[in-house]
Amino acid sequence: MRALGIDYGGTHTKLLLLEGEREVARDTVDTVRLEGLADQVSSFLGDARPAAFGVTVAGTLDPVSGVVGRSANLPWLDGTAPARLLSQALGVPGVAVQDGEAAALAEARIGAGRGSDDVFVIALGTGIAGAHVSGGAVRRGAHGAAGEIGHLRVTAADHACSCGGRGCLETVIGGSQLGARWSERGGAGGTARDVVAAARAGDEAARAVLDDAARGLGRALLALSALVDPALVVVGGGVARAPEWTVEPALAHARAEATFHTLPDVAPAALGVWAGAHGAALAARDAAAARPADASSAART
Amino acid sequence: MRALGIDYGGTHTKLLLLEGEREVARDTVDTVRLEGLADQVSSFLGDARPAAFGVTVAGTLDPVSGVVGRSANLPWLDGTAPARLLSQALGVPGVAVQDGEAAALAEARIGAGRGSDDVFVIALGTGIAGAHVSGGAVRRGAHGAAGEIGHLRVTAADHACSCGGRGCLETVIGGSQLGARWSERGGAGGTARDVVAAARAGDEAARAVLDDAARGLGRALLALSALVDPALVVVGGGVARAPEWTVEPALAHARAEATFHTLPDVAPAALGVWAGAHGAALAARDAAAARPADASSAART
Numbered sequence: 001m002r003a004l005g006i007d008y009g010g011t012h013t014k015l016l017l018l019e020g021e022r023e024v025a026r027d028t029v030d031t032v033r034l035e036g037l038a039d040q041v042s043s044f045l046g047d048a049r050p051a052a053f054g055v056t057v058a059g060t061l062d063p064v065s066g067v068v069g070r071s072a073n074l075p076w077l078d079g080t081a082p083a084r085l086l087s088q089a090l091g092v093p094g095v096a097v098q099d100g101e102a103a104a105l106a107e108a109r110i111g112a113g114r115g116s117d118d119v120f121v122i123a124l125g126t127g128i129a130g131a132h133v134s135g136g137a138v139r140r141g142a143h144g145a146a147g148e149i150g151h152l153r154v155t156a157a158d159h160a161c162s163c164g165g166r167g168c169l170e171t172v173i174g175g176s177q178l179g180a181r182w183s184e185r186g187g188a189g190g191t192a193r194d195v196v197a198a199a200r201a202g203d204e205a206a207r208a209v210l211d212d213a214a215r216g217l218g219r220a221l222l223a224l225s226a227l228v229d230p231a232l233v234v235v236g237g238g239v240a241r242a243p244e245w246t247v248e249p250a251l252a253h254a255r256a257e258a259t260f261h262t263l264p265d266v267a268p269a270a271l272g273v274w275a276g277a278h279g280a281a282l283a284a285r286d287a288a289a290a291r292p293a294d295a296s297s298a299a300r301t
Numbered sequence: 302m303r304a305l306g307i308d309y310g311g312t313h314t315k316l317l318l319l320e321g322e323r324e325v326a327r328d329t330v331d332t333v334r335l336e337g338l339a340d341q342v343s344s345f346l347g348d349a350r351p352a353a354f355g356v357t358v359a360g361t362l363d364p365v366s367g368v369v370g371r372s373a374n375l376p377w378l379d380g381t382a383p384a385r386l387l388s389q390a391l392g393v394p395g396v397a398v399q400d401g402e403a404a405a406l407a408e409a410r411i412g413a414g415r416g417s418d419d420v421f422v423i424a425l426g427t428g429i430a431g432a433h434v435s436g437g438a439v440r441r442g443a444h445g446a447a448g449e450i451g452h453l454r455v456t457a458a459d460h461a462c463s464c465g466g467r468g469c470l471e472t473v474i475g476g477s478q479l480g481a482r483w484s485e486r487g488g489a490g491g492t493a494r495d496v497v498a499a500a501r502a503g504d505e506a507a508r509a510v511l512d513d514a515a516r517g518l519g520r521a522l523l524a525l526s527a528l529v530d531p532a533l534v535v536v537g538g539g540v541a542r543a544p545e546w547t548v549e550p551a552l553a554h555a556r557a558e559a560t561f562h563t564l565p566d567v568a569p570a571a572l573g574v575w576a577g578a579h580g581a582a583l584a585a586r587d588a589a590a591a592r593p594a595d596a597s598s599a600a601r602t
Contacts, residue, residue: 118443141530142419143563148527151561153520156457164560219454226449227431227528229442259465260452262444 001288004053004092005281006041007099007274008082010073013037015044016277021110024048026274033076038089052288053092054280055083056099063140066096095287100129101138102279103236103271104147108133109282111270112234120230120264122149124217124237124246126175127162132228137286150174154219155212169220173213173246175239181209196242210245217246218253225254225261236269243268302589305354305393306582307342308400308575309383311374314338316345317578322411325349327575334377339390353589354393355581356384357400364441367397396588401430402439403580404537404572405448409434410583412571413535421531421565423450425518425538425547427476428463433529438587451475453524455517470521474514474547476540482510497543511546518547519554526555526562537570544569 002024007014013031017024025048029040041053059071059078066084071077083096097105104121113119113133123129128150132139139146150170151163159171159181171177175192183189185205187198198206224230235247247266254263271278303325308315314332318325326349330341342354360372360379367385372378384397398406405422414420414434424430429451433440440447451471452464460472460482472478476493484490486506488499499507525531536548548567555564572579 142532142565143526143530145526145561145563146528146530148561151527152524161560165558223453223524224528225444225446226452227447227525229444229447231443257466259462260446260449262446264443 001051001285002048003281003284003288004041004045004050005102005277005279005284006037006053006055006086007102007276007280008037008056008058008074009099009276010058013040014274014277015041016274016281017045017048017050018278018281026277031074034080034082034085035089038086041086041090050092050284052284053083053086053090053094054102054282054284054287055086055094055096056102056276056280057082057096058099061096061098063098063144068096093288093291095283097280097283099276101131101140102277102283103275104129104131104133104279105138105282106271106275106278107234107236107269109136110278111275112267113232116232118231119234120147120149120224120228120232121234121236121269123269124173124175124235124239126238128170128174128237132230134230149220149224152220152223154216154223157212169216172216173239175237178209178213178239181212182206185209192239196245199245211249213239214246214249215253217250218257221250221254221263222257222261225258225263229262230264233264233266234269235266236272236275240268302352302586303349304582304585304589305342305346305351306403306578306580306585307338307354307356307387308403308577308581309338309357309359309375310400310577311359314341315575315578316342317575317582318346318349318351319579319582327578332375335381335383335386336390339387342387342391351393351585353585354384354387354391354395355403355583355585355588356387356395356397357403357577357581358383358397359400362397362399364399364445369397394589394592396584398581398584400577402432402441403578403584404576405430405432405434405580406439406583407572407576407580408535408537408570410437411579412576413568414533417533419532420535421448421450421525421529421533422535422537422570424570425474425476425536425540427539429471429475429538433531435531450521450525453521455520455524456513458513470517473517474540476538479510479514479540482513483507486510493540497546500546512550515547515550516554518551519558522551522555522564523558523562526559526564530563531565534565534567535570536567537573537576541569 005016060069066081068077083094087094108119130147130149151168153167158166161168178195179189187205306317361370367382369378384395388395409420431448431450452469454468459467462469479493479496480490488506
């Protein structure tokens, strides 16, 4: 079937039209409000008509009603049901999916996790996101909080975290935290990229910051092995782009502290910035498969 | 169907015969080697003939082959397939199940977790065991290690753990560790019961030991909420028998440190020392349901 994935991001929106797994078209447009998005999608599609679409939500989402709780970057979505509104405008059935969940679904099913049915996806970005994809679906947990590996407490250095807690993995490896940790050790601060560049150039403080980060990620991987024990961990996100300073030393720390644990295989994410759009298209297809046959398909039989 | 549960423990063996959920008979006998166990079972059954049995293994078990890896308490089981051997002796099909898994399965399905489909069971005993029961089955993980909540690192006090690691939950709340922690603080040492009795009597060192234990369990519950997010946690085991000194303060610590987390409901285990035998009977029933119809049942249709 033909499925449209819409990755409705904070600054850019990615549009991806798939026929089965074959890519028909893709485009990246500036993010606008919902009415404008329907126009962008119509002109992207031209004469092509997908059977269903999926749209990502950068925020909290009630997976049953499809209503957005809160989107920090797209505040006009708060309280709306974006898939329903777009569906009315486009005349095509659609489904909303949380953006991190969409990316994880895609990486697990058609990206680096293809072929494994038990994948934990970690996004090492400004914040840290995680999702366990098992049986082809994201395991959300009883209260929608499962997979929050970024908020495991991994260090006695009690830095305040964005979640309100202290000592979380995000405080030692979050993209927006690495520079702060470097400043505290007398470094120049800046982005994750700046810290990695300084470490490469031999800066001892930057190296110590990245070692703390890797130790924290190693501890989180051990906790993940002990509680969830996935077959494969897929790691993506900007901070993972320098694996020799992040993921590889984290695995070395985890191996050094492992006892009964069998560490998962670890692979880099494969879909890059298009993971969300792919995941939205997959969610569209899953929803279409779960939907009862409609009038037109009933007429065909 | 009539199912027999055999909980083959280190010193005592529990035999439980069920017709559906109704108890037909139960008995507790001294643990003997496997040949003797077959005789004990035969005389327990008399004329009653179960459709299937389950037998617990106190040790590591390959769930596919049914072969025991290592049993510390019943060393004659190492390398054997106890369900196959018993099955030959009794003329009844049977299945082996790891003892902690059996108890967790029973607590989740017919004990304190009845009615919930997403239960994490924690046994606070000499060691700490855990298992996530979802969809009616224990989630074993890719390498059979899932659920090992006792070996989450929850404290910077780096006591050595039975697993070879340091700072695990078991080092602050394991039944065999509480006395050691109390001794280190100048207490008299002894069993978990001794530490609790001293705390009740006002001993400050014992209270500090139990507060460390509760803080560790609280941290583990937060990690469990963040990664697995179960609906319900069922807590059993000897150490949980004094909930006002263990589980209740642990929940208070967890609530004080929770941020985005929605803590699970927490309930005490309901089946007591018979949980393993009930779980073995459940495993027997599950295996019978999964087994292709045999000749006799095919003849009946």
